[in-house]
Amino acid sequence: MYVFLNGNGLSGTFPENLFRLQHLRVLHLQQNQFSGPLSYGIGNLSNLVELDISLNDFSGSLPDVFGRLRKLESFSASSNRLTGLLPASLVNSASRLRIDLHNNSLDGPIRIKCSAMAQVTSLDLASNNFQGPVPASLSSCQSLTVLHLARNKLGGVVPFEFRNLHALEFLSLGNTSINNISTALEILQHCKNLTILVLGLNFYQEEMPSNVNLQFTSLKALIIPFCHLRGSLPIWLSSSKMLQLLDLSWNSLGGSLPSWIGKFEYLFYLDLSNNSFSGEIPESLTGLENLVHKTALLKESSEHFSLVKSKEQGRPYLVYNDVWSFPPTIDLSHNMFSGPIWPSFGNLKNLHDLSLEENNLSGSIPESISGMTSLEVLDLSRNNLSGEIPHSLARLSFLSVFNVSYNRLYGDTPSGGQFMTFPESSFDGNQALCPRLLAPCQRKQIPPLVSPGKKMKIVDWNFGIGAATGFLLTVFFCFKSGWVFPKGRVCRY
Known part of the structure; x- marks a missing residue:
């Protein structure tokens, strides 16, 4: 049994008559105006496989009844006003595949029992008030492909154990107050399937690692803006042949751009704005294959990464629900580039x-x-x-x-x-x-100029003949009329 009530402008509390639907498998209530706490009666829906209550106005703590929902694989309650701790029963079940709680006010430490949730593939806890370090225990979730912990109050460093997340494809730790970018990249390079890596608003004024041995061979999007990182464009990036999107804006990187920046076959988005790069813009950038011939993009779904992009501070933010929805861009503004x-x-x-x-x-x-x-x-x-x-x-x-x-x-x-x-x-x-x-x-x-080496002629031979003829005729008429010598007179006595 399936119930889809999403996007209907419904309001009030959670409709309790739904609790009588014992065979209900899929319930979608997202994009309505439901409010109030989530009722404990939801535990009666023992056959529920998928529950989506996102984009409503539910508040209060999540009820600790998920242990009775033994078949529940996907739970989404993003963009509500939920508070309190993560219920133990929600994050301690073998059936869980996907949990999305982003954009709420949940707090406390992130306690995920990966030994019980061995099959979980996607965990989105971004934009909450979770505290404490990034939990090393997440490395035991060996099936995890999507991990989104951005915009929480975590701190610390990327756990060494994260090198064991071999299935991980999408990782966002932006704005979590973590430090030591060198260690973070050395660990995460071992996640061989890592496709999208978001680390912005961390590592304040640290040095961009220049270790040539770093290898991110599967990386297609690297997003590390607003960190004020020092150094230059790292050469290890040149080995990321699959790179499509690179955002290192709002850092303090300098020096000239190497010519290999224009050699990426799939790159369609490059933002190096608000740095201190200098010298000429590499002419190789004008030959980026994907912007000349529109090479087929190697896209994967990134629906769990709602990224915020702002052209400048003080302007409205642009929110892209998919990394690949960014427009094809070359942004080198606010640097010190010279030349043509x-x-x-x-x-x-x-x-x-x-x-x-x-x-x-x-x-x-x-x-x-x-x-x-x-x-x-x-x-x-x-x-x-x-x-x-x-x-x-x-x-x-x-x-x-x-x-x-x-x-x-x-x-x-x-x-x-x-x-x-x-x-x-x-x-x-x-x-x-x-x-x-x-x-x-x-x-x-502007009057025409005389070509160098040529003399300007005042008169030519045609003008000379005409002038001479005119002069002779004038003299003849003057004598004939007596203007020059007076005519003879007859004397009478």
Whole structure:
């Protein structure tokens, strides 16, 4: 028997008439407005296999009745107002495969009896108030593929025993106050199936490990922002051939970017913004295979990783429910890059977001940029760019954000296509750039120059003949009319 009441705007307490459905196997109540405590009567549903009460307003402690639900495999109560400790009966059952309690106010230590829950594959306890160190006992959950403990008050280090989580594919420990990134990576490299690793908002001001022996051969997404890590882009990353998403933003990494950053066949999202990288942008970035030819992505479901992404502090957060829903991006903003914007950036036909603002880039904006036909965001503001804005950019029909403010651009501002929708602030700080709403730039007429080595001719032979003929005719008429010598007079006496 299956009951699906999700997304119907229902309210009130848990419907107790459901407790009489002894043969009920699947109950979905998510995305409603149910409130109050979860009734102990739920223990009567002894045949229940799947229970989802997420995205409601349930409050209070979870009842310790899960020992009577011996067939329950999946329990989701995320995004409620639940408090208190984890019920022992919930995390001490051989039938449990998936537990999702993220975004509540549960507290206390995380006590999971993995010896009893040998088959559990997914555990999401993120965004609660759990305390104490990351429990080493989780390493005994040998079938665990998804572990999400982010945004709790854990502290300490990654347990050495985590090296035994050979089935682990998705791990998020972001914002848990853990430390010692070197040890963490040395341990986690032994999780040979690890695909997504999220460690942001930890390891404050530590050094990015440069150990060339680190190996993450299965890694497809590495997310370590907001740590103020020091050092440079680590060379061990170059061996992660499957990498598709790399976010090391808001750190203190410096030096030049190595050319191998453009050699990843599957990379579609690169965010190195808000660091101290310098030198030229590697031209190899303009040949990223997945942004040129759209190489097939090696996607896996990451529904348990609701990631928060903010372009800048103070702006609204963007929440992606799936890692792979991030738009194809190259974000190198707020660094110290110099040199040109390579014309070959135009090869990146599948790129959606190119953000290069707040650097020291120079030269002109290449005409070939218009080849980035999927581009939605182009931010080149606060650099040292000169020349005119290519009018071919008006052909970028998906462009919704464009900013070239505070450069040294001049000439007419493109007025066609999406350029009619951009605010004037997108062009501020370019003193010689003509505003869109005024008449086109009035260019001064410059007289043609004489080619070097050629003499300028004042008169030619045609002009000479005409002048001589005119002179002779003038003299003849003057004599004939007596203007030069007066005519003879007859004397009369």
